[in-house]
Amino acid sequence: MGSELKYLAVLAITLAALLHSTAAQETHVVGDKFGWLVPPGGHYAYEVWAAGHKFSIGDILEFNFTTGDQDVAKVTKQAFDSCNSTSPIELKTTGPANFTLDTIGEYYFIGTKDRHCELGQKLAINVTAHSGSPTPSPSPKPSPTPRGPVTYVVGDQFGWIVPPGGELAYSAWAYGKTFYVGDTLVFNFVNGTQDVAVVTKAAFDNCNTNSTVAVFTNSPVNIILNTTGELYFTSTYDRHCELGQKLAINVTAKSTGTATSLSSPTTPSSHAPSAQSPAAPGPYNSAPSMINGSGYFVSFLLVALSFFH
Template identity: 35%
Template sequence: MLVMITTFTILLSCCSATVYKVGDSDGWTAKDDTYYNWSEGKEFHVGDSLIFQYDRNFNDVTQVSGALELEFCDSSSPKAVYNTGHDAVTLKEPGYHHFISSNHSQCLSGQRLDVLVVHDPSRPIPPSLPRKILPFGKTYKVGDSKGWNVYDNDFYYKWSEEKQFHVGDNLLFKYDNEVNDVLEISGDLEFKSCDPTSPVAVFRTGHDLVRLTEPGVHYFISSKTGHCEGGLKLRVVVASTPSVSKLSPIDRLIRWLRTLISHHH
């Protein structure tokens, strides 16, 4: 059963979990005290989920390890990074869970959240929500064993040429974040000229999982001097998944729930 209000509850045959849209109608954005006030009266349980909705061109969700990182907006050693714009995070363990934006100014302006999660032994833990309501895709480690680094001008062209990418697939960029980064840029001109001035998104953790949420051509470069010119750039063509892409996010969630319920009977 799905009740669509700001918070809705998923009921399976043996157990239940609550799905909270973080910030309600405000979503995940920078506003003083919004998330403290939002979470204050709620009781979160193991198995509940948080939905973060935001513009992925300017934001992300970074889960950090403690109150100190939350207080100082320190995203340098994240536990997890989400960047699809519609992230479902299932609370799997009791205790405090801390979330910030890695955009430092946004975090300082109030875009941070901590929730206390409790575990009731009498309450069965339901299955986790999918992280994003998209088809389950493949995860490609960019560059395979070589990772994201400068090799030669056509290394990443050859790497991507024989692969077929679809909506829902993931690109995993692994690199030394002290000497490198990943920028998603908007077009072929910026790609050819290695222009990092107007990126669509910036990733700097050294272990970035980028979800391919839309069909079309996606471009990635390094902003570090000489790296893109040396071949550290990637172009991928993403095909849609017709049988799933026509469904709204809620329809996909309902389909997922029905699948789970059928497995319980």
């Protein structure tokens, strides 16, 4: 009788552990609603997505894609870095494809279709021991190497538009870039179809374009970053902001690489970034810096390639 009770106790503990593990299990849909495809934003797109998730043992990665158009391969770090799909650890060609995260450490996934990996269809994640594990502190970043002013074309080849992927499109574009005082943002668009509005954080969050700091209507618009802090840009065209035409960046001091948060000024400041046309040597106007501490990493831009190419 005693041995049977002991056996039942052990069984109960085991079942409880299994139930707890099952309850803690989470399914992560890679790319969320946009799924697994070649991202126009390059490899930064999936880095943005992964940065917003915590992966634990027992969790599942779900790759949603159209069978025949995409595939997903689990590979080594070396294969990931070189986009070598010749000898994958595991290859799945039918969507949706699920991978269970059963060990701690780093996992690497790529698309093996022609040049898909080179074009950014690749995902690297790190799995912690379990859902209750503390998040390790990030290693301190080295001081940035001094450099001259850099000109950034917002959105690169697809420019300043209403992005089909929503506001995370420009988050993906800005991710991984360091903006210093003295750098320039270039907004390219078709005149009469877009504009560039410098706004406060509150206006940015609420898409309220009734009160703007500055508005520029002639493309290209060059915004010179002449102060530290965080800046907010959107469009005043009807519903463009709500549909995702918005960009938030942080500008750091050039010499030290440290960011200085500025309070919310209510009037234009002479220390704010200026915008100027290539045809005019002087600035059009100045705009105050604002701060955006939300740091949203939820999902990212993943849309049809034909739209951007």
